[in-house]
Amino acid sequence: MNAEETNLKGCWILEPDVFEDERGYFYEGFNVEKFKKATGFDFDVKQINQSRSSKGVLRGLHFQTGDKAQAKLVSCIEGEVLDVAVDLINDSPTFGEYSLVRLSAHNKKHFYIPKGMAHGFLVLTEHAKLMYQVDALYSKEHDSGIIYNDADISIPWGMQDDQIILSEKDKNLPTLKESKIDF
Numbered sequence: 001m002n003a004e005e006t007n008l009k010g011c012w013i014l015e016p017d018v019f020e021d022e023r024g025y026f027y028e029g030f031n032v033e034k035f036k037k038a039t040g041f042d043f044d045v046k047q048i049n050q051s052r053s054s055k056g057v058l059r060g061l062h063f064q065t066g067d068k069a070q071a072k073l074v075s076c077i078e079g080e081v082l083d084v085a086v087d088l089i090n091d092s093p094t095f096g097e098y099s100l101v102r103l104s105a106h107n108k109k110h111f112y113i114p115k116g117m118a119h120g121f122l123v124l125t126e127h128a129k130l131m132y133q134v135d136a137l138y139s140k141e142h143d144s145g146i147i148y149n150d151a152d153i154s155i156p157w158g159m160q161d162d163q164i165i166l167s168e169k170d171k172n173l174p175t176l177k178e179s180k181i182d183f
């Protein structure tokens with residue numbers, strides 16, 4: 001497995017070894033020992049999520065607060081997405097900065113986003129299916145977020161706002177300045 005820390009400390013891009021033969025391919029989506037060896041820390045999976053979305057759908061920027069904060073290991077198993085992490089860790093030197101990676105069923109990259117960062121993605125292909133593992137259970141009460149186009153963060157999504165499809169919840173998220181984040 002190849003592992004590279006991004007511009008945000010604790011946020012990693014992982015590339016599993018892919019074994020191809022005449023039947024197709026095989027790879028390990030997560031291996032607790034290899035993950036620890038590569039990153040130096042544990043990831044204790046508690047829940048595995050899947051979502052499928054159409055082109056232009058943007059989900060995010062989301063995080064859970066307090067003792068329900070989640071680290072996430074994200075991969076794309078159909079199509080391609082632009083996946084983004086935003087550093088919201090209070091005393092971090094990169095607070096408010098983002099890390100971007102294209103995840104696709106083809107490149108099989110995985111994006112590890114630690115607790116304290118927001119996560120979002122934009123679907124670039126007709127459809128995309130995301131699978132992500134998290135280390136804390138879902139809690140509606142702790143579900144929180146910031147708006148995807150916050151001018152202070154300025155993520156280069158590469159798609160016009162009028163082509164982006166958001167949930168009602170995501171349309172009404174606050175900016176980073178407006179939000180009082182409680183990790």
Ligand SMILES: Cc1cn([C@H]2C[C@H](O)[C@@H](COP(=O)(O)OP(=O)(O)O[C@H]3O[C@@H](C)C(=O)[C@@H](O)[C@H]3O)O2)c(=O)[nH]c1=O
Pocket residue numbers: 049051059060061062063072119120121138167169
């Ligand atoms: C996230 C989540 C949602 N749900 C339910 C709540 C709701 O009825 C429905 C859809 O929820 P949402 O609109 O919040 O789904 P979505 O916008 O896909 O939310 C996800 O976005 C990405 C970017 C993330 O990083 C995830 O952690 C999660 O926040 O699914 C669960 O039951 N368990 C979960 O873990």
